[in-house]
Amino acid sequence: MRSIKSPAGATATRSRHRLRARRWAGWLFALPALAFYGVFNFYPVLLSVQYSFYDWDGVGASTWVGLKNYTQVFTDNEQFSSLLHAFYLILFFTILPVTIALITASVLRQLQGRFTGALARTLLFLPQIIPGAAAGVAWTWMYSDNGVVNQLLRAIGLDDIARPWLADFTWALTAVGFIGTWLSTGLCTMLLLAGIGKIDNSLYEAARIDGAGPIRQFLAVTLPGLRNEIGVCVTITIIAALASFDVVYLSTQGGPGTQTMVPGVAVYNLAFNDARLGAASALAVVLALVVIAVVVPLQRLFREK
Amino acid sequence: MPERTQTARALRRRAPGLILITAAALYSVVPLLSMVSAALAPQGTFPSGLSWPSDPHWHNFVDAWNVANITTLLKSSTLIVLGVVPVAVLIATMAAYAIAVLEIPLGGVFYTVLVLTLTLPYEIVIVPLYEQTRSMGLLGTQWALILPLIGMNMPFAVFWMRAHFVGVPKELSEAAGMDGAGPWRALFHIHLPLARPAIASLALLMFLSTWNQFLLALVLIDDPNKRTMAGALQAFTTKYSTDQVLLNAGALLIMAPTILVFLVLQRHFVKALLQGSVKG
Numbered sequence A: 001m002r003s004i005k006s007p008a009g010a011t012a013t014r015s016r017h018r019l020r021a022r023r024w025a026g027w028l029f030a031l032p033a034l035a036f037y038g039v040f041n042f043y044p045v046l047l048s049v050q051y052s053f054y055d056w057d058g059v060g061a062s063t064w065v066g067l068k069n070y071t072q073v074f075t076d077n078e079q080f081s082s083l084l085h086a087f088y089l090i091l092f093f094t095i096l097p098v099t100i101a102l103i104t105a106s107v108l109r110q111l112q113g114r115f116t117g118a119l120a121r122t123l124l125f126l127p128q129i130i131p132g133a134a135a136g137v138a139w140t141w142m143y144s145d146n147g148v149v150n151q152l153l154r155a156i157g158l159d160d161i162a163r164p165w166l167a168d169f170t171w172a173l174t175a176v177g178f179i180g181t182w183l184s185t186g187l188c189t190m191l192l193l194a195g196i197g198k199i200d201n202s203l204y205e206a207a208r209i210d211g212a213g214p215i216r217q218f219l220a221v222t223l224p225g226l227r228n229e230i231g232v233c234v235t236i237t238i239i240a241a242l243a244s245f246d247v248v249y250l251s252t253q254g255g256p257g258t259q260t261m262v263p264g265v266a267v268y269n270l271a272f273n274d275a276r277l278g279a280a281s282a283l284a285v286v287l288a289l290v291v292i293a294v295v296v297p298l299q300r301l302f303r304e305k
Numbered sequence B: 001m002p003e004r005t006q007t008a009r010a011l012r013r014r015a016p017g018l019i020l021i022t023a024a025a026l027y028s029v030v031p032l033l034s035m036v037s038a039a040l041a042p043q044g045t046f047p048s049g050l051s052w053p054s055d056p057h058w059h060n061f062v063d064a065w066n067v068a069n070i071t072t073l074l075k076s077s078t079l080i081v082l083g084v085v086p087v088a089v090l091i092a093t094m095a096a097y098a099i100a101v102l103e104i105p106l107g108g109v110f111y112t113v114l115v116l117t118l119t120l121p122y123e124i125v126i127v128p129l130y131e132q133t134r135s136m137g138l139l140g141t142q143w144a145l146i147l148p149l150i151g152m153n154m155p156f157a158v159f160w161m162r163a164h165f166v167g168v169p170k171e172l173s174e175a176a177g178m179d180g181a182g183p184w185r186a187l188f189h190i191h192l193p194l195a196r197p198a199i200a201s202l203a204l205l206m207f208l209s210t211w212n213q214f215l216l217a218l219v220l221i222d223d224p225n226k227r228t229m230a231g232a233l234q235a236f237t238t239k240y241s242t243d244q245v246l247l248n249a250g251a252l253l254i255m256a257p258t259i260l261v262f263l264v265l266q267r268h269f270v271k272a273l274l275q276g277s278v279k280g
Helices: A009-021 A025-049 A069-074 A076-110 A118-129 A132-143 A148-155 A172-196 A200-210 A212-226 A227-242 A245-252 A261-274 A278-303 B001-038 B059-067 B070-100 B107-116 B123-135 B142-165 B172-176 B183-195 B194-211 B215-220 B228-240 B243-264 B266-279
Strands: none
Touching: A009 A076, A009 B123, A025 B070, A025 B107, A025 B123, A025 B142, A069 A076, A069 A148, A069 A278, A076 A172, A076 A212, A076 A227, A076 A261, A076 A278, A076 B001, A118 A172, A118 B243, A118 B266, A132 A148, A132 A172, A132 A245, A132 B001, A148 B001, A148 B059, A148 B142, A148 B172, A172 A212, A172 A227, A172 A245, A172 B001, A172 B266, A200 A212, A200 B123, A212 A227, A245 A261, A245 B228, A261 A278, A261 B215, A278 B123, B001 B059, B001 B243, B059 B070, B059 B243, B070 B107, B070 B142, B070 B183, B070 B194, B070 B228, B070 B243, B107 B142, B123 B142, B123 B215, B142 B194, B142 B215, B172 B183, B183 B194, B194 B243, B215 B228, B228 B243, B243 B266
16 A cells, blocks of 8 residues: 655644544544444343333333342243353354364364365355354254264164254254354364464474474464464354354254253243243343353453463 | 375375365265255155255255245345445444544544444344334334344444554545545545455445344344345245255255355455454
């Protein structure tokens, strides 16, 4: 980019004055964004907090109930277990994909030169492109009685294990978790591959000269070098796990029983099936606080110094 | 044959990586292939997992197109995307320009609030948005989705465009000021042309998230035919949950547009997705 130097200090000062005078007028540029954001984003968040202190069915009068809705979030089995499920999903939405991506990226780094598998790249991105709802449909089919998963198990003689996974009380939540693994792995792999390509090769050489084996190189060079990218993967996939809705809603709707109930589906059901808008809002507020409580420390942890 | 041994050695060294990446790529695509194989089976049969049908019934896609109302859905999704993306990109760019270049008073406060709400899950706004759009008389129309989505897109969009404007040298705006260009002309004639790559990436990301929007579409629009394609999928699966063949054919049609757009604009998408994640 060409930089343009100011020819005379005086003109620059005068123009700066003029700019300062116009600073308030500059709000004209920001007003439309402020209006849309205020009316359809910020205000609804405040409204949710307000609703959460009331009993309200959306039609009749609302009654102030103090913290009752919040106590219920932690005492009502369905609501509280939905929060626990959300944390369990992090294992599959975040930890597993980041681990797989780290291994793939470090192994591929040794291919020397940049990774250019255009076809692999396209395929790896597909799960990120299709709507989460469609992923739910795809995996409902994969997990069904005569779907691919059982087909594979039967092919290797594990007929006893084959079952309709999403209807299985013990395994449904784990099966939903692996859909998240499928959604996140490609994006994390591409992010870490892009990041590992930026690490200076001389760092690895120096480590090798110091006698570091592949594991030591990984711990001393790769991990610190990917700090930023790992932080990004962890943050976005944890939000996806905690606030999941599309995939769960279209694959299990929270069932069987409430085995795969997640906060998103629980909020939706409370609000639009049970007409308990206060309770729904309280759970949504708790969910938002949980997301913030998890994401903010992570941002600190992974921020590059 | 030294050349061949060298290739062999290189191959052996590369093998673990290539196997891993191939496995990962296969893992990504198998669920979609499995859907294709089910979609091509004869209607009314129970297809199984992954098997190429001896007699592929391509006509299933035509039937699914009709029963899933794909034409209507394409129009509805396009309308929603056209309602959201250009407006959201434009007003977010203007706001980011005001914050980063014009340095409006309290702009920093506005920006901080936007960033603070960046990670909030959509779940927290669905109940109030339902009530708000109902009292505005918009509930059930595409406006009930378009207007809130513009608002919900603001934190990320302003964040994204500000990151761009902060990188533009200050001298540029000052020079524009000296040439007598007001803030509008400076924005449209100097800053916008420079911001084109950032705007294009933002528009792509926003297209993707709007087109794939599910939760808000489900809540705010009753009639599946007025929703986004992703939102309509729910109604379709409820209706055809027992017909694996039509269900898979329909679901494939519903995800086809984003896949097609992705394949055509692949390089831009990959860049935008990787940048978008890092910035976010």
